[in-house]
Amino acid sequence: MSGSRLRPSADAPARELRSLSLVLVVAIPGALLVVLGTGIRLLSLLTGADIPGATVLDPNGEANAWSWYSSLLLAALSVPLLVHAGLRPRRAARPFVVLAVLALCLSVDEAAVLHEKLTLPGDDPASGGWLVIQASIAVVGGAAAYLLGRRFDPLLRRRLVLAGVLYLSGAVGVEAVQFAVGSAAGLPDLEHTSLAYTLGLLLEEGLEVLGVWVALWAVLSALVIAVGGSGLRVERRDGSATADGGPARPRSLTEAS
Numbered sequence: 001m002s003g004s005r006l007r008p009s010a011d012a013p014a015r016e017l018r019s020l021s022l023v024l025v026v027a028i029p030g031a032l033l034v035v036l037g038t039g040i041r042l043l044s045l046l047t048g049a050d051i052p053g054a055t056v057l058d059p060n061g062e063a064n065a066w067s068w069y070s071s072l073l074l075a076a077l078s079v080p081l082l083v084h085a086g087l088r089p090r091r092a093a094r095p096f097v098v099l100a101v102l103a104l105c106l107s108v109d110e111a112a113v114l115h116e117k118l119t120l121p122g123d124d125p126a127s128g129g130w131l132v133i134q135a136s137i138a139v140v141g142g143a144a145a146y147l148l149g150r151r152f153d154p155l156l157r158r159r160l161v162l163a164g165v166l167y168l169s170g171a172v173g174v175e176a177v178q179f180a181v182g183s184a185a186g187l188p189d190l191e192h193t194s195l196a197y198t199l200g201l202l203l204e205e206g207l208e209v210l211g212v213w214v215a216l217w218a219v220l221s222a223l224v225i226a227v228g229g230s231g232l233r234v235e236r237r238d239g240s241a242t243a244d245g246g247p248a249r250p251r252s253l254t255e256a257s
Contacts (some may be wrong), residue, residue, distance in 0.1 A: 167211025
């Protein structure tokens, strides 16, 4: 058999990559990280022993495997958002660019834990002032993101709203409950001795990462990504928003320019 037969023909039909499959590529490692990290934390809690690798995988840790995964996941979300922007006229592209910048800002925050370093003037970080600031930013950012998405295809908009609700439920809702309970019971002790606190931490981080997975699935589902003999082809799926908010045929990156 000659080697030329093994090379794909330029006329070979393109094979579309399923958005769910692409998301699973990044979701499965994340799910394993959060399960392993929480499992090790629970085992250490129940046995009272220091387990090697616990801090590396701890979902509540800083500058470890979990925080870097969360940061990279948010940064990855900005890529298909920018692709959407490249497939649209300038006016219709702006909301996608803003959402991509928002995802990158959240990525930086996740890596540097900036939100927990925000305090009101003269305030003690242990008082939870950073949580008030975080909640305020979340409300304003969430409202702005919703307004930006008004011109999106209804299905894409609903999916992104769901993603935002999931993310904010963990980042603000569960974290606020965790902080309130922890402050009442003595956070340093509760954090290392309470089974309920550890399970709450799993819920918090799980909701946050689930929200990003849903957002990633939503924006990828609104694209047609196909691989064939001629290479990679990325187009808008029918129903994507145009400059005037109406439906349009799939549009390739080359056509957008």
